[in-house]
Amino acid sequence: MKILFHDKFLLHNVDSPAEGAYRIKEFTDIENTYVNGEPFVQLVHTNEYIYSVKQACYANEIVAEVQLTKDSYEDACIAAGLAVKASLKGDFAVIRPPGHHAGRETAAGFCLFNNIAIAAQKLVNEGKKVFILDIDGHHGNGTQDIFYDSKEVLFCSIHQEGVYPYSGFAIETGKGEGFGYTMNFPLEAGRGDKEFLDRVDKAIKRAIEFEPDVIGVSAGFDGYEKDRLLGLKYTKRGFYECAYRLSKSFKNKTIFAVLEGGYHDDIRPLVESFIEGIEIGGRPPKARFNEDMAIG
Numbered sequence: 001m002k003i004l005f006h007d008k009f010l011l012h013n014v015d016s017p018a019e020g021a022y023r024i025k026e027f028t029d030i031e032n033t034y035v036n037g038e039p040f041v042q043l044v045h046t047n048e049y050i051y052s053v054k055q056a057c058y059a060n061e062i063v064a065e066v067q068l069t070k071d072s073y074e075d076a077c078i079a080a081g082l083a084v085k086a087s088l089k090g091d092f093a094v095i096r097p098p099g100h101h102a103g104r105e106t107a108a109g110f111c112l113f114n115n116i117a118i119a120a121q122k123l124v125n126e127g128k129k130v131f132i133l134d135i136d137g138h139h140g141n142g143t144q145d146i147f148y149d150s151k152e153v154l155f156c157s158i159h160q161e162g163v164y165p166y167s168g169f170a171i172e173t174g175k176g177e178g179f180g181y182t183m184n185f186p187l188e189a190g191r192g193d194k195e196f197l198d199r200v201d202k203a204i205k206r207a208i209e210f211e212p213d214v215i216g217v218s219a220g221f222d223g224y225e226k227d228r229l230l231g232l233k234y235t236k237r238g239f240y241e242c243a244y245r246l247s248k249s250f251k252n253k254t255i256f257a258v259l260e261g262g263y264h265d266d267i268r269p270l271v272e273s274f275i276e277g278i279e280i281g282g283r284p285p286k287a288r289f290n291e292d293m294a295i296g
Contacts, residue, residue: 001255001275002091004082005030009096011071018229018263019066019098019110026268027094037081041113043121044146049105053112064107066097076112083115084122086256087214092275094267098260100140100218101165108142109165116218116258117146123214124152131212133203134158135196135242136220136260137230139168139184143218149178154210156203158196160223160230161186181210189231193238196223200242204249215246215255221262221270228263239270240277247281 007028010021041050056063057073066072079095086093099116101109120130132147134140134157144167147153159168174182183206185199207215221239223232246255255278262270 001257001278003027003030003271003275004033004086004091004093006032006034006078006082008071008078009075012069012075012096013066013072013110016066019096019261021096022265023262023267024094024096024259030094033082033085034078035081035085036077037079037084037118038077040084040118040122041077041080043125044104044114044117046105053107064101064110064112066110072097072112080113080115080118083119083258086258087119087123087216087254090254090256092219092257092259092271094259094271096259098220099258100134100136100143100220100260101138102142103145106142109138111142114142114146116216117143119256119258120147120153120216124150128213129210130154131207131210131215132156132218133200133207133215133246134218134220134260135200135223136218137223137227137232138164138220138261139186140218140260141165141167144168144172144182147178148174148182149176151177151181154181154183154207154212156183156185156206158185158187158199158203160189160232163230187232190233192225192233193235193241196232196234196238197241197245200245204245208249212250212253215250215253217246217255217257218260219257219271219274220260221264221267224262224264224266224270226264226266229261236270236273240273243274243277244281247278251282
């Protein structure tokens with residue numbers, strides 16, 4: 001699992017104390033990867049909405065609590081492109097702006113285009129089934145809404161209850177053909193790795209029944225114990241263990257991740273811990289010593 005990054009992301013919403021450029025400043029040693037994701041954005045979003053976002057960026061408007069600039073539109077397109085690229089070979093797209101609150105025609109919660117939904121929809125159009133695990137501390141309401149009536153995408157979200165966007169109740173399970181293909185696991189503030197990993201296990205159990213072709217992770221790190229916006233208490237080990245369990249459970253499947261939230265200075269070590277879990281979980285077990293094969 002490689003890190004995909006572009007330093008242009010540092011030009012978006014630069015000085016925000018929330019979703020600001022500070023979040024990813026530790027990734028500037030990563031080689032730039034450029035993909036123009038604009039052609040992919042319309043897989044999920046309407047042409048009218050895409051145009052409205054572009055106009056808002058060029059007019060320097062404030063949308064979804066974000067001060068937009070011309071750079072914001074290019075960054076949003078690159079972010080969508082890197083999410084798609086990450087889904088091809090199982091990489092981690094460290095991108096801004098994030099995406100999981102964005103609906104088909106709505107910008108919300110710092111999000112303009114729904115990066116993971118765009119990548120997932122492309123895979124669905126190719127005949128694949130996708131399991132999306134959203135571990136961001138906020139509910140991925142945009143992703144849920146986009147796939148709420150789909151049986152080709154299993155969406156599971158683990159998040160803090162009673163906080164923005166004030167959705168993601170356990171009773172929200174999908175509709176129509178998508179009934180049973182949405183799972184929500186709200187957690188009380190103060191809950192940590194034990195509760196988090198218990199829900200990860202439940203999501204994996206359901207996903208094994210679903211038999212996905214590709215696993216996508218909305219990797220938000222605002223459930224981290226040092227986060228400034230939320231009250232969950234996940235640790236670095238918790239993110240490692242989450243990734244390890246995913247990789248061990250889906251050894252022959254592509255697992256990719258896209259950055260969502262996380263409002264602290266430890267994004268880089270948490271991304272690296274997650275990747276370590278994926279890599280170790282995907283390795284075959286060491287061969288056991290067989291006395292019958294010994295020589296001597």
